[in-house]
Amino acid sequence: MKTLRLFTIIILAVLVLSTWAPAPVYAKGSDTLVVDLAKVKLARLRVNNRTGGTLYVRFSGPFSYNFAASSQGKTTFESVIQPGKYTVTVTSSGCSGQLTYRKKVKGGTVSLPPILCKH
Numbered sequence: 001m002k003t004l005r006l007f008t009i010i011i012l013a014v015l016v017l018s019t020w021a022p023a024p025v026y027a028k029g030s031d032t033l034v035v036d037l038a039k040v041k042l043a044r045l046r047v048n049n050r051t052g053g054t055l056y057v058r059f060s061g062p063f064s065y066n067f068a069a070s071s072q073g074k075t076t077f078e079s080v081i082q083p084g085k086y087t088v089t090v091t092s093s094g095c096s097g098q099l100t101y102r103k104k105v106k107g108g109t110v111s112l113p114p115i116l117c118k119h
């Protein structure tokens with residue numbers, strides 16, 4: 001009887017511990033583009049947020065980038081944008097709608113015109 005009780009306790013302990021253990025994760029391999037960042041001129045983004053809310057900027061193209069500027073006025077982000085042709089979508093929490101630009105990025109600074117909401 002003591003052996004059965006001990007065996008049951010051990011089985012329960014193993015079950016409880018196995019639920020806390022990390023589950024195996026299987027990742028699907030993807031095609032990866034390798035870029036030597038030492039040779040590529042990265043661009044930075046400069047925006048002038050005059051919306052009264054947070055300004056959201058999304059770059060879609062060869063790579064995707066998302067930026068958010070919560071402060072009003074000019075904001076310059078770090079140089080992270082790789083060269084290419086991008087579709088830039090701008091939205092704001094301060095107003096509805098969106099603006100779409102097409103930009104060819106080569107390096108340096110990508111500036112957008114001042115963004116403001118008409119109330």
